[in-house]
Amino acid sequence: MSKLSITAYTFGILFFLVSVSFAIFYGYQVVTHHLPIEEKKAATYHYHFVLVPEELDNEYWRLVEKGAKAAAKEYGVMLEYVGPKQANIEDHLKTIEMSAASKVDGIMTQGLSDEQFTPLINRVVEKGIPVITVDTDASNSKRMAYIGTDNYYSGYLAGKALIADTKGQANVAIITGSFYKNHQIKRVQGFQDAVKTEKGIHIIDIQESEISRVQAAEKAFQIVQEHPEVNAFYGTSALDAIGIAQVVEKYKKQNQFYIIGFDTLPETLKYLIKQQRMC
Structure with missing residues (x-):
């Protein structure tokens, strides 16, 4: 065998060995860096639910989100919290429609308007997606269940509490979150029936x-200016009593006004504790 042949033969062996070495090396890289290892497997969920609040950054709905996510974690459920940034029925409805289109396993939402929410909830349920209403019911729809208060009766109790606390003597201004949403309407109706x-x-x-603290404060200030005879306020959404209290605290003596509102937000409780200390 000539020296040239031996050299070519040796080069061929070296080339083969180098090729095999690169193949083993890159194969190892693929296995160790591109395939998921046991510890990095994505979490698996039994169900995918969506919670659609009235507005995302509302303090009340953040409390609802916290509770829902705690339960979801306990039961192996993937929970999404999605909805309008500010209260808007059209955006709320679109969020429900998009959630149904993505074929989630269940939807939790409010039934803010019978006219708009009931037919949509029915269509979603007919697609095989269960719906639970939260805080505000759509009792005429095919929703599976309602979790929340009896808003009419809550308003009625508020009226009875005002009567007892003011000894039946009060000039009342009502600030409601909405003139058009079921739960707000019922809270006003219950109150009116209690005091009529x-x-x-x-x-x-x-x-x-x-459903805005700023708007509640603005409307409370307007009422104080236009109706000096008012000595009691009733706020029907979670943020109304806070907005009212801010105005009363700033422009009037607190003990001149009676305020009754809804929901146990930290700031609401702070005002209640402060009032108790003043009494």
Whole structure:
């Protein structure tokens, strides 16, 4: 065998060995770096649910989200919290429609308007996706269940509490989150029915806050300016009593006004504790 042949033969062996070495090396890289190892497997879920709040950054709905996510974690459920940034029925409805289109396993939402929410909930349920209403019911729909308060009766109890605390003598202004949403309407109706036979209770004005603390404060200030005879406020959404209290605290002596509202937000509780200390 010539030296040239031996050299070519040797080069061929070296080339083969180098090729095999690179193949083993890159094969190892693929196995160890591109395939998921046992510890890095994605979490698996039994169900995929969606919670659609009235508005994402509302303090009340953040509490609801916290509770829902705690339960979801316990039961191996993937929970998404999605909805309008600010209260908007059209955006709310679109979020429910998009959730149904993505074929989630269940939807939790409010039934804010019978006219708009009931037919949509029915269509979603007919697709095989169960719906539970939260905080506000759509009792005429095919929803599976309702989790929340009896909003009419809650308003009624608020009216009875005001009668007892003011000894049946009060000029009341109502600030409601919305003139058009079921739960807000029922909270006003219940209150009105509770006080209507009381000769010393007079409802002076009703204003809308659009589920906004700022709007609630603005409307409370407007009422104080236009109706100096008002000495009691009733707020029907979670943020109304806070907005009212801020105005009363700033422009009037607190003990001159009676305020009754909804939900146990930390700031609401802070005002209640402060009032108790003043009494």
